[in-house]
Amino acid sequence: MHKFANPAQFTRLANRVLPWTSFFAAICFIFGLYFSIFASPPDYQQGETVRIMYVHVPAAWMSLFTYTLMAVASASFLIWKHSLADIAARALAPVGASFTAITLITGALWGQPMWGTWWVWDARLTSVLILFFLYLGYMTLVNAFEDCEKGSKAGAVLALIGFVNIPIIKFSVDWWNTLHQPASLSRLNAPAIDPSMLTPLLLMALGFKLFLITILIIRMRTTLIEKRLQAKQLLKSG
Numbered sequence: 001m002h003k004f005a006n007p008a009q010f011t012r013l014a015n016r017v018l019p020w021t022s023f024f025a026a027i028c029f030i031f032g033l034y035f036s037i038f039a040s041p042p043d044y045q046q047g048e049t050v051r052i053m054y055v056h057v058p059a060a061w062m063s064l065f066t067y068t069l070m071a072v073a074s075a076s077f078l079i080w081k082h083s084l085a086d087i088a089a090r091a092l093a094p095v096g097a098s099f100t101a102i103t104l105i106t107g108a109l110w111g112q113p114m115w116g117t118w119w120v121w122d123a124r125l126t127s128v129l130i131l132f133f134l135y136l137g138y139m140t141l142v143n144a145f146e147d148c149e150k151g152s153k154a155g156a157v158l159a160l161i162g163f164v165n166i167p168i169i170k171f172s173v174d175w176w177n178t179l180h181q182p183a184s185l186s187r188l189n190a191p192a193i194d195p196s197m198l199t200p201l202l203l204m205a206l207g208f209k210l211f212l213i214t215i216l217i218i219r220m221r222t223t224l225i226e227k228r229l230q231a232k233q234l235l236k237s238g
Helices: 007-039 048-080 083-115 123-142 148-162 165-175 195-237
Strands: none
Touching (some): 007 048, 048 148, 048 195, 083 195, 123 148
16 A cells, blocks of 8 residues: 555556546436435425435535544554655545535534424534534644644644544434434444435435545645646756
8 A cells, every 4th residue: 555655656546546436426426316306205204304314414424434534644644654645634624624514504404494403512413513623623733834744743643633533423322312313324234214215325425425535636636736846846946
C-alpha cells in the first residue's frame, strides 16, 4: 500500500478509477432516486415522509465513514509522514462536513412530523452535531498555522481524538434512551425493513459512497496539481 503514497502512482491510479466511480455513482443515483420516489411504497405509519430516509440514512452512514477515513489518513500522516495522507485528510473534511450537514437538516425535516419538533438534545442528535463541529474544527485548525506541517499535525491529532465520537454515535441508541429509532439494518441476514424499501436505500448508499470516492480523487488530484505548479513557480523565482 505504501507505493500508492507516491503522488505519481496515486495520480495514475486515480486517472484510471475516476471515470468508473463517476459513471457508477450516477447510475446508482438515477436508479436509487427512481425507486425511492416512484417505486417504493409509503410507510404505514410515516406515510410519504419516509422517503426522506433515502437521503438521510446514507448521508448519516457516510458522515461516519468519511470521518473514519479521515482519522485513518491522519494516523498515517503522523506515523509514516506521508504527505498524500495529509492531502487525503484535508480533502475528506469538507465532504464529511457536507454529509453531516445533510444528515442534520434531513433529520430535522423528518423529525418534525414524526416527533413534533425539529430538534431534541438526545444522545444521537447531539453526538452527530458534535461530529459536525469536529469537521469544522479540523478545517479551521489545519489552516490556522503559517507552517503547513504544524497545521497538519495539529489537525491530525484533533481528528484522532475526535474519533472517540464515532462509536458513541453508532451505539448511542443502544446505550441511552433516545427518540431516535434503533438501526434497521443491524442484522444483514434479517433486516427490519421491507425489500421494496431496502433496495433503493442500498442503491442510494452505494451512490453516496461512489460519490465520496469521486470527489476525494478530484480534490486530491487538484491539490497535487496545485503543489506541482507552486514548486515550479518557486524554481523559476529562485
